[in-house]
Amino acid sequence: MSTIIKETTKENWQQQSHPARLEERLPDGLVRCHLSPRNCVIKEGGRGFCKVRGNRGGRLVTLNYGKGVHLTEETIETEAVFHFSPGERILSLGNIGCMLNCGYCHNWKTSQARYVTDADVHYYTPEQIVETALRHGIRILSWTYNDPVVWHEFILDTARLAKRAGLINLYKSAFFISEEAVDELLPVIDIFSISIKSIDPDYYRKVTTGWVEPVLAATRKVYKAGKHVEVSTLMVTDISDDEQTARRISEWVKAELDVTVPLHFVRFHPDYKMSNSTRTPIPKLLSAREAAHDLGIQHVYLGNVNGVDGTDSRCVKCRNLLVTRYGLNARKIGLDEHGHCTQCGHDAHIKLPLPPLPLETVVPDEVSLEGVDLRRFEWHGDIVSLHVQALNTSPKEACIVHRRRFADGSTGPWVKVHLASGESYRFIMAKSREDEVGPEVGIPQSVESNLHEVFDRAHFPTQSIEEVGVSHSDITPILRYAGKQNMYDQLRKEGESA
Numbered sequence: 001m002s003t004i005i006k007e008t009t010k011e012n013w014q015q016q017s018h019p020a021r022l023e024e025r026l027p028d029g030l031v032r033c034h035l036s037p038r039n040c041v042i043k044e045g046g047r048g049f050c051k052v053r054g055n056r057g058g059r060l061v062t063l064n065y066g067k068g069v070h071l072t073e074e075t076i077e078t079e080a081v082f083h084f085s086p087g088e089r090i091l092s093l094g095n096i097g098c099m100l101n102c103g104y105c106h107n108w109k110t111s112q113a114r115y116v117t118d119a120d121v122h123y124y125t126p127e128q129i130v131e132t133a134l135r136h137g138i139r140i141l142s143w144t145y146n147d148p149v150v151w152h153e154f155i156l157d158t159a160r161l162a163k164r165a166g167l168i169n170l171y172k173s174a175f176f177i178s179e180e181a182v183d184e185l186l187p188v189i190d191i192f193s194i195s196i197k198s199i200d201p202d203y204y205r206k207v208t209t210g211w212v213e214p215v216l217a218a219t220r221k222v223y224k225a226g227k228h229v230e231v232s233t234l235m236v237t238d239i240s241d242d243e244q245t246a247r248r249i250s251e252w253v254k255a256e257l258d259v260t261v262p263l264h265f266v267r268f269h270p271d272y273k274m275s276n277s278t279r280t281p282i283p284k285l286l287s288a289r290e291a292a293h294d295l296g297i298q299h300v301y302l303g304n305v306n307g308v309d310g311t312d313s314r315c316v317k318c319r320n321l322l323v324t325r326y327g328l329n330a331r332k333i334g335l336d337e338h339g340h341c342t343q344c345g346h347d348a349h350i351k352l353p354l355p356p357l358p359l360e361t362v363v364p365d366e367v368s369l370e371g372v373d374l375r376r377f378e379w380h381g382d383i384v385s386l387h388v389q390a391l392n393t394s395p396k397e398a399c400i401v402h403r404r405r406f407a408d409g410s411t412g413p414w415v416k417v418h419l420a421s422g423e424s425y426r427f428i429m430a431k432s433r434e435d436e437v438g439p440e441v442g443i444p445q446s447v448e449s450n451l452h453e454v455f456d457r458a459h460f461p462t463q464s465i466e467e468v469g470v471s472h473s474d475i476t477p478i479l480r481y482a483g484k485q486n487m488y489d490q491l492r493k494e495g496e497s498a
């Protein structure tokens with residue numbers, strides 16, 4: 001039997017600080033932070049709204065440089081990016097803290113610094129991140145989860161190094177960010193996946209604690225700079241899942257960006273201060289998609305749904321199927337190497353800058369399972385993806401294998417994941433078709449491991465099933481927020497009386 005990873009006691013993550021950029025020094029030892037539009041003025045010893053930037057000795061510092069959640073291998077679909085290298089493996093990198101406090105945040109445990117414990121925090125250098133990506137054959141770094149805005153200095157340092165090593169940088173954010181900070185990102189970030197929660201200023205203030213104007217300005221700016229941009233909007237049940245919300249965001253994309261920019265309507269699940277709600281009804285998502293299409297948006301997708309029309313890419317001219325997707329898996333079937341339709345030659349606006357890179361798969365009898373602990377997991381309800389976290393305690397390289405199991409008893413090929421001596425690695429497995437019943441993972445004895453249920457894309461679970469068991473809920477993650485959860489009721493009442 002392989003053993004379960006036990007977290008050892010770690011240092012207090014808030015102790016060490018690092019000089020911050022975008023500082024304005026003020027009289028009386030005060031500093032102003034110019035990273036997000038809040039422009040917090042912070043006194044000696046204090047911290048800003050995000051709780052990960054502060055004033056130490058009259059200078060602005062960051063408290064989370066090199067400190068994040070565990071790095072994780074995922075696919076680019078996790079980041080609501082459908083028009084850049086479909087199916088590409090990415091290295092997802094999340095940190096701690098956030099410049100917003102959205103009532104439905106599904107990563108609230110790490111985005112809101114007050115809930116972060118030392119066990120949640122992992123320490124990295126820019127060199128370690130780049131080296132890990134290269135060793136695992138990963139070509140895209142994704143700055144994601146809580147929100148990359150508040151990891152500015154570490155991202156700049158690492159993304160620069162990554163670029164020199166030939167890697168691509170993806171930035172998935174709510175993008176409540178200053179224009180000065182965007183100027184610093186432009187030389188190193190290639191892809192922006194931007195979550196615009198709504199176009200309604202009132203909604204923004206109430207639900208996110210931020211304001212919409214800087215988000216729109218920053219999105220416009222990166223698009224005008226020629227970056228690859230995709231936009232997503234969370235459709236919150238009975239609050240922002242109406243056609244009017246879909247129309248307003250579509251009109252904005254059409255007027256300020258372009259009708260070829262992919263737009264994703266994302267299914268909501270109850271969480272954080274909105275745990276007393278329900279998942280977005282699928283018909284609402286389909287209506288939103290239709291409304292966007294009617295307004296001329298060419299590539300409209302639905303997120304956090306499986307087996308529903310709205311995840312595949314089709315040629316806008318001849319309707320040829322270009323890319324099929326199920327969950328976080330994608331298969332290119334009707335695209336030539338330039339991203340054009342193989343049937344009619346029309347430009348699909350899908351960038352394919354990277355040559356195909358197959359996974360290292362092996363036929364069953366080439367895998368020795370001697371001394372290997374076989375762990376099985378069953379997909380259930382809305383739990384259709386899983387993080388496997390593994391720590392190689394051996395002085396030699398170790399190899400994990402995993403494969404898919406189907407309802408008729410057949411299996412997919414084994415896929416290998418190599419771990420260097422002492423390496424801690426985390427990777428996702430996601431359901432790939434309707435009849436897939438779950439994954440099977442082979443863990444050598446020298447490797448300690450934990451499994452984490454992932455609830456919807458870009459969710460970073462902090463608790464493993466070894467700690468809290470398998471969830472029985474079909475609508476929300478197992479980790480429940482202990483504070484007040486009535487934001488959903490309040491907003492709904494306000495909406496009804498408006």
Ligand code: SF4
Binds near residue numbers: 033035040053
């Ligand atoms: S990043 Fe934003 S929230 Fe954090 S200290 Fe700077 S201005 Fe304030």
